[in-house]
Amino acid sequence: MYLCFMKTTKHFIDFENSLGPWLGKTVKLMEFFLQEAFDNAALDLTKEQMVVLKKLTFKDGLNQNELAFLTLRNKSSLTRLLTKMEKKTYIIRKQDVKDKRIKRVYITEKGRATFDKSRPIIKQLIDRMEECISDNEKQQMITILQKIQSNFSSDKELK
Numbered sequence: 001m002y003l004c005f006m007k008t009t010k011h012f013i014d015f016e017n018s019l020g021p022w023l024g025k026t027v028k029l030m031e032f033f034l035q036e037a038f039d040n041a042a043l044d045l046t047k048e049q050m051v052v053l054k055k056l057t058f059k060d061g062l063n064q065n066e067l068a069f070l071t072l073r074n075k076s077s078l079t080r081l082l083t084k085m086e087k088k089t090y091i092i093r094k095q096d097v098k099d100k101r102i103k104r105v106y107i108t109e110k111g112r113a114t115f116d117k118s119r120p121i122i123k124q125l126i127d128r129m130e131e132c133i134s135d136n137e138k139q140q141m142i143t144i145l146q147k148i149q150s151n152f153s154s155d156k157e158l159k
Contacts, residue, residue, distance in 0.1 A: 019148065030129065037121045045114055048073075049085055050122070053115035056091065056107035063102045064093075090114055 015021055031047055038045050045053075048071075055062065055070050062070070068078040082105060085091045090111035096102035107115070130138060 023148075030125065033128070034122070034125050037125060038118065041117070041121055043114065043117055043121070044088060045118055048081055049088075049090065050115065050118050052081065052085060052105075053090060053107060053111050053118075056105060057112065057115055060106050061104045063096065063104050065102075067105055085111070 034047055034050075038050075051071050052067065055067060064075065064078060064082070067073075067082075068075050071078065073081070082091060082093060086093065088110075089108055092106050092108055093103045094106065096104055133141075
């Protein structure tokens with residue numbers, strides 16, 4: 001049997017030594033352990049819901065477009081998420097007084113209480129994640145991640 005292998009280096013990608021898979025796996029691990037911790041604490045909350053509650057805790061009454069931008073979600077997926085959160089009574093949506101086309105999102109007392117219960121869980125996850133990492137290493141990582149995010153700024157295109 002004769003096997004022919006074409007050797008091409010034009011499109012060779014060393015995935016294991018590129019940042020993408022390592023970033024992706026790390027994010028998935030964090031999300032898994034966060035959800036597991038929420039479940040173990042009998043907290044009816046997802047990471048995505050927690051992010052919305054966090055944004056509203058620090059700036060209540062955001063409109064849905066602002067919230068979509070701040071949470072890096074498209075409008076339709078944010079609408080689905082907010083609908084679920086409304087059913088759980090974590091948030092309420094109200095029409096803007098000046099512009100009826102705009103819906104503003106407000107955190108409820110239950111939403112605020114749920115977010116407050118999530119804070120120690122998030123702190124434990126952060127502590128676990130940063131274990132054995134020096135302050136200097138942490139700052140280096142933040143700087144590198146900021147550079148990666150900058151590389152994806154809207155004025156740059158994939159070629």
